[in-house]
Amino acid sequence: MRRVASIAILFVTFVTVASIHRCSVAFASSSSSSSSSMHHRRAAAAALVAPRAKGTTTSSSSSARLSVAKDDVGEEDDVGDCFVGFDLGTSGARMSIVERRRTTTKATTRGGEIKSSNDWSYEEVVTESLKWDDTTMRYDDADAWNGAVRSLLSRGGADDDDGASSRRRIKRAEIMARVRAICVSGTSASCLLVDRRTLEVTRKARMYNYDIVSSSSEGEEDDEGGLASRRAMDLLDRYVPPGQTARAATGSLAKLLLWNEQRPLATHGDGICREVLCHQSDYVSMSLMREGLPVREDVDDDDAIDTTTTTTTTSDWHNCLKLGYDVRERTFPPWMHDVLGEEGAGLSHPASVLPTRVVSPGMPIGRISPVLASVHGLPTDVVVVGGTTDSNAAFFAAAGADPIYGTAVTSLGSTLAIKMLSRTFVEDASRGVYSHRFPRFGGRGDRRRGGGGEEGREEEEEEEEEAWLIGGASNVGCAVLRSEGYTDEELMRLSAEIDPTTDSPLSYYPLTKRGERFPVADGAKEPILSPKPDCRREFLHAILQGISDVERDGFRALGELGASPSVPGVVLSCGGGSRNDVWTSMRERRLMEICDTVDEEREEEGVRGKRCVEVRRATNTEASYGAALLAAASFAHEGNP
Numbered sequence: 001m002r003r004v005a006s007i008a009i010l011f012v013t014f015v016t017v018a019s020i021h022r023c024s025v026a027f028a029s030s031s032s033s034s035s036s037s038m039h040h041r042r043a044a045a046a047a048l049v050a051p052r053a054k055g056t057t058t059s060s061s062s063s064a065r066l067s068v069a070k071d072d073v074g075e076e077d078d079v080g081d082c083f084v085g086f087d088l089g090t091s092g093a094r095m096s097i098v099e100r101r102r103t104t105t106k107a108t109t110r111g112g113e114i115k116s117s118n119d120w121s122y123e124e125v126v127t128e129s130l131k132w133d134d135t136t137m138r139y140d141d142a143d144a145w146n147g148a149v150r151s152l153l154s155r156g157g158a159d160d161d162d163g164a165s166s167r168r169r170i171k172r173a174e175i176m177a178r179v180r181a182i183c184v185s186g187t188s189a190s191c192l193l194v195d196r197r198t199l200e201v202t203r204k205a206r207m208y209n210y211d212i213v214s215s216s217s218e219g220e221e222d223d224e225g226g227l228a229s230r231r232a233m234d235l236l237d238r239y240v241p242p243g244q245t246a247r248a249a250t251g252s253l254a255k256l257l258l259w260n261e262q263r264p265l266a267t268h269g270d271g272i273c274r275e276v277l278c279h280q281s282d283y284v285s286m287s288l289m290r291e292g293l294p295v296r297e298d299v300d301d302d303d304a305i306d307t308t309t310t311t312t313t314t315s316d317w318h319n320c321l322k323l324g325y326d327v328r329e330r331t332f333p334p335w336m337h338d339v340l341g342e343e344g345a346g347l348s349h350p351a352s353v354l355p356t357r358v359v360s361p362g363m364p365i366g367r368i369s370p371v372l373a374s375v376h377g378l379p380t381d382v383v384v385v386g387g388t389t390d391s392n393a394a395f396f397a398a399a400g401a402d403p404i405y406g407t408a409v410t411s412l413g414s415t416l417a418i419k420m421l422s423r424t425f426v427e428d429a430s431r432g433v434y435s436h437r438f439p440r441f442g443g444r445g446d447r448r449r450g451g452g453g454e455e456g457r458e459e460e461e462e463e464e465e466e467a468w469l470i471g472g473a474s475n476v477g478c479a480v481l482r483s484e485g486y487t488d489e490e491l492m493r494l495s496a497e498i499d500p501t502t503d504s505p506l507s508y509y510p511l512t513k514r515g516e517r518f519p520v521a522d523g524a525k526e527p528i529l530s531p532k533p534d535c536r537r538e539f540l541h542a543i544l545q546g547i548s549d550v551e552r553d554g555f556r557a558l559g560e561l562g563a564s565p566s567v568p569g570v571v572l573s574c575g576g577g578s579r580n581d582v583w584t585s586m587r588e589r590r591l592m593e594i595c596d597t598v599d600e601e602r603e604e605e606g607v608r609g610k611r612c613v614e615v616r617r618a619t620n621t622e623a624s625y626g627a628a629l630l631a632a633a634s635f636a637h638e639g640n641p
Contacts, residue, residue, distance in 0.1 A: 048364035048383050081635065082125070082175050084156075084182045085627025086149055088280055089390055090139070090208070093148035096624040097126035097156060097175060100632060120636055124625055125175055128155040140205045142192055145280065146287050149184075153376040173377055181383040182288060183362065183631035185393035185623050186280030189322045191252045193259060193275040194283065196313065199290055202266065202275050206255040213249050228261035239339035243429035246324035252279065253324050253339070256353065260345050271348035279319040281387030282355065285365065286313065288384050292371025314365045315355035316386040317437045325358055327437040328425055360439040361388040362401070362630040385631050392436060395419050395469060396626030398572045398618035401633040402441060405467070406569035409618065410551055410587075412577025415477035418554045419469050423564040426470040431557050432518030438467040441633045470558055472518030476550045478577050480510040480529075480543060486536075491580070494537045495544075500585035504538065506531070508546030519550065519557040544583050548590040556594045567595050570614045574621035588615035 080100040087094045103121045130148055132139040137148065157176040193203035206215075212229050233249065235257050240246050246253040256277050259265070266274040278286070317327050326333045332354060340350030347353060359365060368382040388396070398409045399421070408420035425435050481491065511527035528546075533539050559566035571591065577583060591613040 048367065080178070081180045081632075082178045083122075083628045083632040083635070084179055085393070085624045085629070085631055086152065086182070086184045086284065087390055087393060087623035087627055088145055088148070088184070088186045088284065089623060090187060092129055092131040092139075093145070093152060094129040094622060094624040095127065095149075095152035095156060096124055096622060096628045097179070098122040098625070098628040098632060099125045099175070099178075100636075122629060122632060124620070124628070126156050126172070127622075127624070128152045129624075140190075140207050142201045142205055142283060145284050146291075149284060149288070150372075150376075153372075153378075157377050176377045177379065179378050179382050180635055181364070181385055181631040182285075182368065183385045183627040184281040184284045184288075184387045185390050185627045186284070186319070186387065188319070188389040188391065189248075189250055189252045189255070190280040191255055191277055191323075192280075192283060193256075193265070194278050194313075196274055196276045199283075199286060203259050205280065209250065210255060211249045212254045212258045228258060231261045232257040235339055235344055239335050239344055240324070241335060243427070244324065245322050245434060248322065251322035251324075252277065252320075253322070253336075256323075257339070257345055260347070265347065265353060267348075273347065273349065273353040276313050276353055277323070277355070278313060279315055279323075279387075281319060281389075282313065282315045285384050285387055288368055288372060289366045291369040293369055312356045314357045314359060314386065316359055316361045316363075316388060317439075318361055318388045318392050320355065320358050321434075321436060323354070327435065330358070330437075359386040360437075361386045361392070362439045362441070362633045364634055383634075385634060388627065388630060390623045391417070391419075392469065393623035393626035393630070394574065394621050396629050397620045397622055398574055398626075401439075401626075401629040402636075404569070406565040406567070408471075408555070408568035408571045409621075410571050410573050410578075411575045412478060412547075412573060413575040414479040415473060415475055416547060416551060416554075417471065417473040418551060418558075419471035420555070420558060420563065420568050422468045422470045422558070423466065424562050425466070425468050426558055426561045426563050428557075428561055430521055431561070432472040432474075432516075432521045433470065433557060433561060434472065436469040438469045439630075439633070440465045440467050441636065470563055472554060472557075474518045474550050474554065475511055475513075475516050476509070476547055478547075478575070479512050480527075480547075481540075483512050484529075484539070484543070486540065490536070491540070494540050495580050495582045497537050498541045498544070498582050498586075500582050500589065504542040504545045506533070506538075506542035506545075508542050509550070510543050510546040519554040544580075544586060545590070547577075548583070548587045551587060552590045552594060555591065559594065567591075568613055570616070572618040573615060574618045578617045584615050584617070588613060591615065 080102070082097050082099050085096045085098070099122065101121050101123060103119050130137070130151060132144070137144045153176075157172050187208040190205060190207045192201055192205040194201055209215075212232055213226075232254060236247050236249075236254060240253070245251065248254065268274055315323075317325065317330075321327060324332060324336045324339075332351070336354075337350055338344055340347050340353065342348060357365070363386045364383045365386055366384050367380070368378060368384060370380050372378070373380050373382060394411075395409050399407045403421055405421050405423055408418060411417040421438060422435075426433055427435050486494075507528070509525070509528040511525065514526050515523045516525040529543075533542075555568060568591075571587075573584060573587075595613060
């Protein structure tokens with residue numbers, strides 16, 4: 001079943017190149033780039049997304065060529081460019097292919113004049129998935145990641161299992177021939193070490209849930225008694241500033257330090273690291289660009305490094321957050337030089353183990369391997385873009401790649417998590433609040449400054465907009481409903497009997513066990529689920545209200561810390577709890593409690609009144625779909641919709 005998600009992306013100029021980020025080989029001392037360097041980077045990225053010749057695609061085989069003549073009058077195109085998103089999740093891998101179409105909306109003015117506006121819409125035309133297993137497709141096996149991607153690509157261009165018609169097979173092949181870009185999302189802080197020249201894995205992947213204290217035991221190169229783990233944690237405690245995400249024992253930096261403590265990283269003769277760190281999505285993206293390409297064999301591994309024969313490793317803002325990357329300054333901070341350097345981990349060239357580039361998610365980083373393109377019937381000019389994490393990809397899926405400020409997504413799964421797009425950076429470790437830098441691709445008049453003409457466009461490129469995906473994750477959530485014995489049938493039946501416009505007299509904090517992360521980080525916080533009424537409906541009402549209050553207090557905390565806007569305008573819901581319409585109404589009413597002040601933005605426009613929050617179910621929350629929209633974002637500038 002096709003799912004259509006329309007997102008208004010009125011991009012007038014391609015400004016992703018203005019978001020090209022500083023090379024991570026330099027630390028914080030390199031806080032700015034020269035104008036010449038900036039233009040070189042813009043030119044490089046622009047070359048990757050140069051429009052194809054009108055009317056044709058560029059294919060790896062002549063038989064796959066397809067006419068895609070553009071309609072300039074605003075009618076919906078029969079065919080359009082396609083974009084691929086991969087998500088390597090906790091339970092399996094999924095691929096989504098979206099097709100871009102032009103949609104026309106007509107409106108009648110007060111004077112009776114009919115005006116038309118054109119938007120891009122993206123329809124998911126192919127979706128394929130597979131599950132990890134404990135044998136050939138392990139979730140922590142880098143070969144399995146690449147194997148999953150190749151398998152999904154093969155399915156994307158193949159016949160369906162139910163014996164589809166010849167016409168259906170041709171349609172699938174045509175879709176593959178119209179692919180323009182690919183984006184990969186992976187689980188947060190899942191990483192491995194690879195040989196910088198060959199991309200061969202040198203240290204097995206450590207996944208998102210690997211804790212260097214509790215997980216480094218069976219079958220690992222650790223000192224007896226976990227001495228390596230303790231030394232790695234000591235380095236984090238000594239060098240990483242308090243409140244930094246990178247202090248976590250499950251972060252990428254912690255895993256890197258442990259690898260080095262267990263066995264020193266391999267280096268070249270001049271001390272440059274031969275082993276380099278890659279996140280899961282980094283590794284798969286680089287594999288897509290290098291698959292089947294020869295590696296120079298005339299290089300002595302013991303010689304000093306030759307930059308002409310090495311792999312440029314590229315990561316993105318989202319994956320590098322737990323590595324220690326400074327998302328505000330867009331560089332690795334000085335303390336990382338200390339923790340990895342000779343006085344810390346003992347590396348003589350600490351920057352050489354880190355990604356060579358850290359870019360905006362969605363920014364073009366290279367082209368697909370011609371070998372891989374030929375095998376799967378893809379055009380040879382398919383662009384691979386900077387990746388993201390699975391949770392952020394799910395935000396893109398729900399909100400689109402170009403949401404307005406104040407758009408929020410609440411996940412109502414076993415635990416509750418909220419994210420909102422803000423103009424301002426917000427962070428407070430004591431309240432469990434963090435910020436991801438959000439990629440902006442330009443287009444909205446209120447987002448850029450600068451006049452008309454070439455000079456104005458240059459000012460728009462230079463004046464880069466900041467956008468932040470802020471939020472936190474609570475330990476409160478739907479897991480408590482299962483722990484209290486509620487079945488799906490009971491939840492549906494009892495919810496229908498609850499009046500969402502009335503309050504429960506009970507005040508709960510429905511944790512399943514001690515400890516809270518957000519909106520207050522309190523490891524000693526106890527569950528509050530008493531007094532417990534005899535009526536199951538009244539008990540359910542109080543639990544749902546308690547979770548709603550935590551959501552409300554979470555958004556309130558973001559506003560108190562300086563979020564802009566201070567409250568969300570729309571909250572898109574995902575997860576199992578989003579299907580409960582009574583609960584949705586209850587949550588919307590509770591959120592209105594934080595909107596009792598005059599909306600300053602509307603007051604500036606001459607409109608007084610409080611902001612209203614709309615809560616509704618998200619249409620699509622699959623991370624692969626969000627990754628596909630992110631792949632499309634850099635190409636939305638091509639012609640007006």
